[in-house]
Amino acid sequence: xxLLLISSLLLCSFLFLIFxxxxxxxSPRRLRLPPGNLGLPFVGESLQIISAYKTENPEPFxxxxxxxxxxxxxxxxxxxxxxxxxxxxxxxxxxxxxxxxFESSYPSSISNLLGxxxxxxxxxxxHKKLHSLTMSFANSSIIRDNLLSxxxxxxxxxxxxxxxxxxxxxxxxxKITFELTVKQLMSFDPGEWSENLRKxxxxxxxxxxSVPLPFFFTTYGRAIKARKKVxxxxxxxVRERRKDDEECSSSSRKKKDMLxxxxxxxxxxxxxxxxxxxxxxxxxxxxxxxxxxxxxxxxLTETPLALAQLKEEHEKITTKKHYSGxxxxxxxxxxxxxxxxxxxxxxxxxxxxxxxRRTTSDVTVKGFTIPKGWKVFASFRAVHLHQDHYKEAxxxxxxxxxxxxxASSSSSSIGNSNxxxxxxGGPRLCPGYELSRVEISVFLHHLVTRFS
Numbered sequence: 001x002x003l004l005l006i007s008s009l010l011l012c013s014f015l016f017l018i019f020x021x022x023x024x025x026x027s028p029r030r031l032r033l034p035p036g037n038l039g040l041p042f043v044g045e046s047l048q049i050i051s052a053y054k055t056e057n058p059e060p061f062x063x064x065x066x067x068x069x070x071x072x073x074x075x076x077x078x079x080x081x082x083x084x085x086x087x088x089x090x091x092x093x094x095x096x097x098x099x100x101x102f103e104s105s106y107p108s109s110i111s112n113l114l115g116x117x118x119x120x121x122x123x124x125x126x127h128k129k130l131h132s133l134t135m136s137f138a139n140s141s142i143i144r145d146n147l148l149s150x151x152x153x154x155x156x157x158x159x160x161x162x163x164x165x166x167x168x169x170x171x172x173x174x175k176i177t178f179e180l181t182v183k184q185l186m187s188f189d190p191g192e193w194s195e196n197l198r199k200x201x202x203x204x205x206x207x208x209x210s211v212p213l214p215f216f217f218t219t220y221g222r223a224i225k226a227r228k229k230v231x232x233x234x235x236x237x238v239r240e241r242r243k244d245d246e247e248c249s250s251s252s253r254k255k256k257d258m259l260x261x262x263x264x265x266x267x268x269x270x271x272x273x274x275x276x277x278x279x280x281x282x283x284x285x286x287x288x289x290x291x292x293x294x295x296x297x298x299x300l301t302e303t304p305l306a307l308a309q310l311k312e313e314h315e316k317i318t319t320k321k322h323y324s325g326x327x328x329x330x331x332x333x334x335x336x337x338x339x340x341x342x343x344x345x346x347x348x349x350x351x352x353x354x355x356x357r358r359t360t361s362d363v364t365v366k367g368f369t370i371p372k373g374w375k376v377f378a379s380f381r382a383v384h385l386h387q388d389h390y391k392e393a394x395x396x397x398x399x400x401x402x403x404x405x406x407a408s409s410s411s412s413s414i415g416n417s418n419x420x421x422x423x424x425g426g427p428r429l430c431p432g433y434e435l436s437r438v439e440i441s442v443f444l445h446h447l448v449t450r451f452s
Contacts, residue, residue, distance in 0.1 A: 036074030044076025086382035088418035095426035105358035109212030115276030181285035
């Protein structure tokens with residue numbers, strides 16, 4: 001009994017020393033860290049941030065600390081000391097110095113779901129290469145010449161299937177964006193295969209918003225299992241396409257989609273790298289755009305004047321052309337108020353609330369020093385919803401985007417990219433930002449001209 005007691009005391013002392021040295025190394029007085037609170041040993045403030053983001057109003061986690069410590073504060077979440085930035089200039093500095101002073105870094109729980117070769121986690125030359133490739137498949141000319149007709153066709157196909165009784169809008173929006181992404185990546189039209197894949201994706205996505213306990217009966221455990229099924233389905237497609245390409249020597253007969261570009265010899269990618277890359281793009285295209293579609297409708301429903309103006313803008317197109325068919329590129333470019341609605345939805349909703357980075361050396365930001373190896377979280381949400389940057393910041397007001405003067409308390413706010421970063425920035429700017437806007441615009445067009 002005595003030996004057991006002594007062993008327990010020694011263990012507690014050892015753990016205390018680890019905690020003491022680990023935390024005292026980063027004493028704010030020695031390194032001039034941003035002020036803050038590291039929370040409980042080992043756990044930090046992870047439980048507080050998880051519980052906050054499971055509510056309808058996650059802002060208090062950041063708001064309370066900003067009020068207490070300022071726009072940069074220190075905390076400890078997901079097993080690591082982390083500096084949160086709610087300062088637009090500091091956020092820009094973090095984004096622009098990707099690959100120099102900072103590198104992309106996410107909790108291992110997210111890495112396990114996305115795969116180590118996902119675009120979100122890639123670094124260096126490979127990231128530059130594949131980011132550029134993705135941008136080339138989602139630029140304005142490609143959307144205009146190749147993608148818009150498919151987007152319009154698949155949106156109308158989905159709306160045609162809506163019942164007269166009741167529609168669950170977010171489910172339908174997710175179905176639309178998933179089918180669009182599958183088409184753009186692999187040239188597959190909607191069918192049994194894509195629907196089965198989508199059901200596994202539902203389980204996979206849930207894992208991002210759960211406590212990462214890898215047991216089979218937990219949400220995270222089910223997400224890991226679903227990820228394996230998704231990866232296996234994609235692996236079969238990659239192998240089949242490689243086989244087809246070997247048998248087909250004519251480049252004109254090959255499919256002109258993202259998968260085909262990834263299989264080109266100059267890319268030099270393995271099957272596993274391609275699978276992780278496509279899996280992550282499916283997650284990005286599926287979850288974010290569909291949520292923006294849904295929330296745009298929610299905000300418009302709550303703002304009748306905005307809905308009426310949007311409807312009038314789209315009905316002008318159908319009246320002018322005397323048709324109710326496909327939306328053309330010139331039509332899309334003639335929807336200024338629709339873009340205001342999309343901007344405001346992006347600003348208020350903040351589907352991507354911010355990004356994680358890791359310092360590659362000691363970094364000085366706003367007079368504070370962030371030690372090498374620490375996590376940094378650049379919060380877009382905190383900037384977009386701050387009263388100093390936007391008047392009545394938490395109110396949906398698409399008209400603020402029609403004039404710089406009425407946009408915010410600062411006349412240059414809208415023109416200042418520091419204050420509006422729904423797609424990130426720097427070398428990791430979301431490559432699908434224009435494609436997302438087109439998909440939302442086409443969806444809203446057919447929704448308001450066909451349904452009440």
